[in-house]
Amino acid sequence: MDVAFTCAVSQLLDGPGNSLSVNGTRTLETSMKRRVRNGALGLAALAAVFYFGFIALLVYRSHH
Amino acid sequence: MSVIRGDHDDSTSRPRAIAWARALCLATLGWAAQAEANTSDGYNLPVGVTSLSRDIYTLHMEVFWICVAIAVAVFGVMIYALVKFRHSQGAIPDTTLVHSTKVEIIWTIIPVAILVVMAIPAAKVILMMEDTRNSELSIRVTGYQWKWEYQYMDAGEGIDFFSTLSRDSNYARQLHSGIDPNTVPNYLLDVDKPMVIPSGTKVRLLLTSQDVIHAWWVPDFGAKRSAVPGFVNELWFKVDPGKEGIYRGQCTSLCGRDHGFMPVVVDVRTPDDFKKWVDEQKAASKQAAAQGEQPPPTALVLSK
Amino acid sequence: MAQSHASDAAHHDDHHDQPATGIKRWLFATNHKDIGTMYLVFSLIMFFIGGAMAMLIRAELFQPGLQLMQPEFFNQLTTNHALVMIFGAVMPAFVGLANWMVPLQVGAPDMALPRMNNFSFWILPFAFTLLLGTFFVPGGAAAGGWTLYPPLSLQTGDSFPMLIFAIHMMGISSIMGAINVIVTIMNMRAPGMTLLKMPLFAWSWLITAYLLIAVMPVLAGSVTMLLTDHFFKTSFFNAAGGGDPIMFEHIFWFFGHPEVYIMILPAFGIISEILPTFSRKPLFGATSMIYAIASIAFLSFIVWGHHMFADGMPVAAQLFYMMSTMLIAVPTGVKVFNWTATMWRGSLSFEPPMLFAIAFLFLFSIGGFSGLMLAIVPADFQYNQTYFVVAHFHYVLVPGAIFGIMAGVYYWLPKWTGHMYSMALAKTHFWLSAIFINVLFFPQHFLGLAGMPRRIPDYAVQFTDWNMVSSIGGFAFGLSQVLFAIVIVQCIRGGKKASAKVWEGTNPTGLEWTLPSPAPYHSFSTAPEIH
Known part of the structure; x- marks a missing residue:
């Protein structure tokens, strides 16, 4: 596994002990991993809201 | 170079070379405004034969000329800068010129004013276009x-x-x-x-x-x-x-x-x-x- | 702006630090540089495929009468030319540039979600195989225009579900790419890299990514409803069943207008990087540039009605959409003025990226002027659906988005490959492109005003001359793009060594220039220090 990939991927894996420090490279904070994951999930949820929201809007409109 | 339109149209028979030269000439000189006929001359909107088409033509030309004026000013400044501030001519950069609240406010407000000038006559024509009452x-x-x-x-x-x-x-x-x-x-x-x-x-x-x-x-x-x-x-x-x-x-x-x-x-x-x-x-x-x-x-x- | 002392990554002698070999390197790529490269190569291929369709279109339009193809095939070409250029060429090119440059500009070791990054790229080849495959199914490819207006789009043959599925895949890919950009920028900036210190390209992409997340799902939703109307007897857009075909247009353009800005905002960012470098002077009004991008992004959500004035709309709505559309000219004007002020009292040199940036300034402004004219509702009734509109949006998209991409590629290519490219060849490419783009599209203004509708395979004889001029410009422009590919291939294969700063004697700012050229496979594994 290469360095930058390890750094970046470790943010995804929650829980202690996964903040890898390889060859003296930067250690990523657990809080940052959480923020990346929550950010991504939040944005994905936002996208889902737009998708289903617009369909729901039209379903509602066609029944009223 | 002519026109969507039929009867009193003699320009289709005009030799293509002349039409070409004329169109090119007018285009280069930015004379697109000089439409005399009711119908399109091949490179501009027709003036048309209704009050609405004339109003639209007037609006179109008004906005066109405003755009030309802005383009001349903005492109003029750009071209001046491109010629005047060439590295090859030994221009020294003025690295302190990075911000000026005053000019930034000015060049935000002036466009707003120009837009208002364009929007008012346009709004009047919209109201007229949508008035379908009293049709015969x-x-x-x-x-x-x-x-x-x-x-x-x-x-x-x-x-x-x-x-x-x-x-x-x-x-x-x-x-x-x-x-x-x-x-x-x-x-x-x-x-x-x-x-x-x-x-x-x-x-x-x-x-x-x-x-x-x-x-x-x-x-x-x-x-x-x-x-x-x-x-x-x-x-x-x-x-x-x-x-x-x-x-x-x-x-x-x-x-x-x-x-x-x-x-x-x-x-x-x-x-x-x-x-x-x-x-x-x-x-x-x-x-x-x-x-x-x-x-x-x-x-x-x-x-x- | 940001300066760094620690360009440590170059000194790694760790054997894990090398890319995998062979096909595995690309299939399982998680490195932002590899993925960025794949996006850019993919986009270049799509640019030539979409371009080939454009060449066929211009060949048929060279003279009146049908010489080469049936009208139905012509319609398939116009429809798919748009889809391939928008979703295959322009958007992936920007995502590729974001992949390469955003981590380098904010001092991050990679994108925040590298495996999702791999997935979002590898969806695209499948999506476009499906889309281009529609040409070979019974009934041919979609021919109802890229806007997919029902009821016409519902008349599409067997390719209809393939088209919808391809659009869904492109949308998912874009959304994942956008999520990645946002979480990378929000979380992985080097210490000291505050948002306001961040380079303009990263800023423009941050805002673009939010636009993508808001509107790509709307497109997906609208085509899902087309699908159910077609196969499951729903009547979202079918008047006979109580639906409303105009409602589709509203939803489509609620996506479509922000989409226009998705294709131009990253170009704004690139231009804002290049002009200061070759003017040897910082960007004028950097903060107001950011506010201008944000205002344009906001306004893009409330102007969609201007695509539909001729479809019947209450007077109040016409007035509202006219005003809001005109308002976009204000922040766009601020940007153009700030760029001009950046060059003012600078010290300009004209390397290929700068040439493309300058052409962008002039020609994008022309597209802006015709855009302003189109906003005037009564006049729009005359311009709507004519070649005037075609000229307008091609001026915005080709010398706007595509010249922006080319400027960016010429700017950063030495950083990616470690070699300088042939300046003479690149400048030739520039001059041919800049001249023939105008020969191609400027006459289309005349055609539109003189009354030629768009999307027609054959035309009345009075439109012959300008169509010939336009077609000649088109062939020459298309051919000139081969030079672009040659410059890139040559540069990858070798050339003069590029220095870390690449553009010696100019003023390139940003963390990417603190790295050696080519940028090491892994960069900023230790965060750089920002002063």
Whole structure:
């Protein structure tokens, strides 16, 4: 596994002990991993809201 | 270089080289404004033959010149900078010039003012365009793949016919037809039976469609509106008296295979001639009915 | 702006620090540089495929009468030219540039979500195989225009579900790419890299990514409803069943207008990087540039109605959409003025990226002027659906978005490959492109005003001359793009060594220039220090 990939991927894996420090490279904070994951999930949820929201809007409109 | 339009048009016969030179000349000099004729000169909007088309033309030219003025100013400054501040000419950069609240406010406010100047006359024309009250003749226009149906109301009640691409154009436009389009009069802009209207009369069109979305457009009238299945759109125009003639346009909303082949042709006649035409049509349809022919199908139109 | 001392990554002698070999390197790529490269190569291929369609279109339009193809095939070409250029060429090119440059500009070791990054790229080849495959199914490819207006789009043959599925895949890919950009920028900036210190390209992408997340799902939703109308007897857009075809247009353009800005905002960012470098002077009004991008992004959500004035709309709505559309000219004007002020009292040199940036300034402004004219509702009734509109949006998209991309590629290519490219060849590419783009599109203004509708395979004879000019310009422009590919291939294969700063004697700012050229496979594994 290469360095930058390890750094970046470790943010995804929650829980202690996964903040890898390889060859003296930067250690990523657990809080940052959480923020990346929550950010991504939040944005994905936002996208889902737009998708289903617009369909729901039209379903509602066609029944009223 | 000419025009969607027919009768009093002599420019199609003009040698192409001259038209070319003229167009190029005018284009380079930015003279696109100098349209004298009612119809398009090949590189600008037509002035047209209705009050709306004239208002639109005026607005169009006004905004065009404002844009030209802004372009001259902005491009002028850019070109000056490109010439004056060349590294190869030993220009020294002024790295302190990075911010100025004052000029940034100025160049935010000035465009807003220009926009207001443009928006006010435009708003007036919008209000006029949408005022379809007091029309004297209404015609229901229905789009089909790929033809138009005209159903007259009011004085023309009962007149109902289809208008399709003329046979000459239709032969010539086939793939590998071997017919030179230049030899076909009004290639792609001619129909078997044009819509006939009186001049000096406020005509209202009720547009709808039987299949997909079409759009009806006659540039010289400043009149374009979509024909949407299941809905009715309105538009009006009043052709100036004395401007009788044939006016041409096309469907402008992609409507499938033969979208490019469903022209709009309007024959504008004097009110007297129009009345004669109406009487002829009615007589003809009576005769047809007497012979037991089916009347033309009436389009089903849902109201909005 | 940001300066760094620690360009440590170059000194790694760790054997894990090398890319995998062979096909595995690309299939399982998680490195932002590899993925960025794949995006850019993919986009270049799509640019040539979409371009080939454009060449066929211009060949048919060279003279009146039908010479080469049936009208139905012509419509398939116009429809798919748009889809391929928008979703295959322009958007992936920007995502590729974001992949390469955003981590380098904010001092991050990689994108925050590298495996999702791999997935979002590898969806695209499948999506476009499906889309281009529609040309070979019974009934041919979609021919109802890229706007997919029903009821016409519902007349599409067997390719209809393939088209919808391809659009869904493109949308998912874009959304994942956008999520990645946002979480990378929000979380992985080097210490000291505050948002306001961040380079303009990263800023423009941050805002673009939010636009993508808001509107790509709307497009997906609208095509899902087309699908159910087609196969499951729903009547969202079918008037006979109580639906409304105009409602589709509203939803489509609620996506479509922000989409226009998705294709131009990253170009704004690139231009804002290049002009200061070759003017040897910082960007003028950097903060107001950011506010201008944000205002444009906001306004893009409330102007969609201007695409539909001729479809019937209440007077109040016409007035509203006219005003809001005109308002966009204000922040756009601020940007153009700030760029001009950046060059003012600078010290300009004219390397290929700068040439493309300058052409962008002039030609994008022309597209802006015709845009302003189109906002004037009464005049729009005359311009709508004519070649005037075609000229307008091609001026915005080709010398706007595509010249922006080319400027960016010419700017950063030495940083990616470690070699300088042939300046003479690149300048030739520039001059040919800049001249013939105008020969191609400027006459289309005249055609539109003189009354030629768009999307027609054949036209009345009075439109012949300008169509010939336009077609000649088109062939020449298309051919010139082969030079672009040659310059890139040559540069990858070798050339003069590029220095870390690449543009010696100019003023390139940003963390990417603190790295050696080519940028090491892994960069900023230790965060750089920002002063």
